[in-house]
Amino acid sequence: MTNHDILLNNGVAMPLLGLGVFRTASQEEMDHAVQWAWEAGYRSFDTAQMYGNEDLLGNALQTLALPRRQFFLTSKINLGNMGYRRVLSSFQESLDRLQTDHLDLLLIHWPGQQRERLADTWRAMEELYSAGKVRAIGVSNFLPRHLDWLAEDGTVVPAVNQVERNPQMNQNHLLAFCRQRGIQMEAWSPLRRGDLGNGTVLGLAEKYCRTPAQIVLRWNVQSGVAVIPKSVHRERILENAAIFDFTLEPEDMSLLDGLHTGRHTSHDPETFDFDDEGNFLT
Ligand SMILES: NC(=O)c1ccc[n+]([C@@H]2O[C@H](COP(=O)([O-])OP(=O)(O)OC[C@H]3O[C@@H](n4cnc5c(N)ncnc54)[C@H](OP(=O)(O)O)[C@@H]3O)[C@@H](O)[C@H]2O)c1
Secondary structure (H helix, E strand, O other), X not given: OOOOEEEOOOOOEEEOXXXXXXXXXXXXXXXXXXXXXXXXXXXXXXXXXHHOOHHHHHHXXXXXXXXXXXXXXXXXXXXXXXXXXXXXXXXXXXXXXXOOOOEOEEEEOOOOOOHHHHHHHHHHHHHHHHOOOEOOEEEEOOOHHHHHHHXXXXXXXXXXEEEEOEOOEOOHHHHHHHHHHOOEEEEEOOOHHHOOOOHHHHHHHHHHOOOHHHHHHHHHHHOOOEEOOEOOOHHHHHHHHOOOOOOOOHHHHHHHHOOOOOOOOOOOOOOOOEOOOOOEOO
């Protein structure tokens, strides 16, 4: 375990920094991104059935012949693969595409609003966990009420809740709730998808002689939240990893906390729902 790992509630170590690969669309892009990330010290890779690129990531990891035990691999159950049977079959397909015999973390990608479907999905994931096929199971985009449902209907407490988190969507109430339950928060779109022009962020970048991306990533990790910034550019992959050698002062953490607008860049988990085939209902 390195200094930049955190321990999940079941004792599994997860890197605080990982590479996101949403929209990394070609084998060439994936091969380069994974290689540059590995060289820069990333030991965690985040994909999803929904991204349609598990095979590209699997190929890239295979080509580089990276020792399996030295990296942390996350994928997510797609909207149309919820429910007991589909979780089990689609999980095996994910393993095949990723060319591995286990995942480090498997997440439910979106909760939707159907409690019974979530309970069935979680039951299958608990089985995969008990069978040692995944080292940890968790959720994504879950609100307190979705976490309450799982607490009542399941037996395993999710290890991770991966949610949108950047200064404009700080999720601080949810963060406190997750902490209380022993659930690690992980930030998706930590760079707000490249929208880094906020004046406060630019000012802090100047003050600390860092880039805007480094300021917002540091704010996340300093809050104890894991980050999975995505880039396919070498300089940015390196830049996004150089966040462990400086500290934001408490008043600057507060300044960043104060930028919250509550505007999501994607679906609102409060209302977002879909049918069993994954078609949007809202
Ligand atoms: N669970 C979920 O529902 C969910 C939803 C969305 C995303 N995710 C995961 O979270 C990961 C990250 O989120 P994201 O991809 O939406 O957004 P993000 O990481 O916040 O931002 C990625 C965007 O910022 C650009 N970028 C990267 N580094 C930069 C830098 N240093 N300076 C300026 N721009 C930079 C990238 O462009 P280039 O690639 O051209 O450098 C890309 O356009 C995803 O890849 C995925 O793995 C999960």
